[in-house]
Amino acid sequence: MSHSPLVHVLGPATRAYEQPTGGWFLNNAGWVVGGERTLLVDTLATEARTAALLEAVHADTGRPGHKILAAITHWHGDHAHGANQVVAAGGRIVTTAHTAQMIEAGPHLFEQVFAYDGWGDVTPPKINTMVSEPAHVxxxxxxxxxxxxxxxxxxxxxxxxxxxxxxxxxxxxxVFVGVVPLVMAGTAAGWVQALDWLGTLEHQHLVPGHGPIQGADSTAIAELREYLSWLLDVTAVDSPDFAALDVQARERWGTWSEGERHAVNLLKTHADQHGTQIDVVALATAMVKQAGGPIKLDI
Structure with missing residues (x-):
């Protein structure tokens, strides 16, 4: 399978790096070029793919030695595994305290779920720059x-x-577009709140974590909100029929890839709504079962 990325020029300063829709660990990234430094938004899942991303940044800026400040949107490995390459090149990482803590505890390869040996060197770096409030850079x-x-x-x-x-x-x-989102490390209720907040930020171009770049008329946020609201509605009862709901989700959102995530999302959202705990192993087991065994990555 070809996983060649596309570089979109979204404005005088801004580029989006779009990877193919569908497939685990194929996320989007991007960068913003200033006169003094470049802001990179996220890295990629493997050493090789991040190296190609950084080459694209350097080719675009024409300044291979230009200092990079990388903003990591969250700790999942597809977005964060390349952080060590940024630091090794003299750049800095900025993220939230929770994300920094989780990155430094990695790398998160989830070997019980994924069959893959092509990560390369994804050793996490030490992160010293963290934000807890909005930062104007x-x-x-x-x-x-x-x-x-x-x-x-x-x-x-x-x-x-x-x-x-x-x-x-x-x-x-x-925001996911054309891909089933993953609630495992979050909550559906908090995610809905975040989507409502995103709607207050004016934009002409939206770069989702996964899926095609969106324009101002995009319905992606509304569609994702509908899915998360459905999760909350159907798991509000004490004992939902998870198997039936999984089938319903696969039919209703049949064009979205990674359907094995529905099972995890239903279990996690039910636990959150009823004040119970469900561990990562149980969630991973449910997903592997739906996938018919460990998920073979092609990245």
Whole structure:
């Protein structure tokens, strides 16, 4: 399978790096070029793919030695595994405290779920720059806003990057397009709240964590909100028929890839709504069962 990325010019300063829709660990990234430094939004899942991303940044800026500040939207490995390459090249990482803590505890390869040996060197770096409040960052001639989410949404430490001058919003995994989202590390209720908040940030271009780049007329946020609201509705009862609901989800959102995630989302949302705990092993087991065994990655 070909996983060649596309580079989209979204404004004078902003680029989006779009990977193919569908398939685990194939996330989008991007960068914003200023006169003094470049802001990178997320890295990629493997050493090789992150190296290609950084080469694309350097080719675009024409300044291989240009200092990079990388904003990591959350701790999942597809977005964070390349952080060590940024640091090794003299750049810095900025993220939330929770994300920094989780990255440093990695790398998160989830070997009980995924069959893959092509990660390369994804050793996490030490992260010293963290944000807990909105941060306005000047790159020289262009500024960006790094906006942390102060509640649990997709994870416990999400952030987004807003480039007002180019009308671009990088959402990380707060938005999936054409891909079943994953609630495992967050909550559906908090995620709905985050989507409502995203709607208040003006933009002409939306770069989701996974899926095609969206324009101002996109319905992606509304469609994702509908799915998460459905999760909350159907798991509000004490004892839902999880198997039947999984079938219903696969039929209703049949065009979305990674359907094995429905089972996890239903179990996790039910536990959250009823104040019970469900561990990662149980969730992973449910997903592997739906996938028919360990998921073979092709990245």
């Amino acid at each position: 000047s790159l020289g001639e262009v500024s960006v806003d790094i906006l942390p989410v102060s509640w649990v949404a997709h994870t416990g430490g999400d952030l987004v990057v807003h480039v007002p001058s180019d009308g671009v919003l990088f959402t990380g995994d707060l």
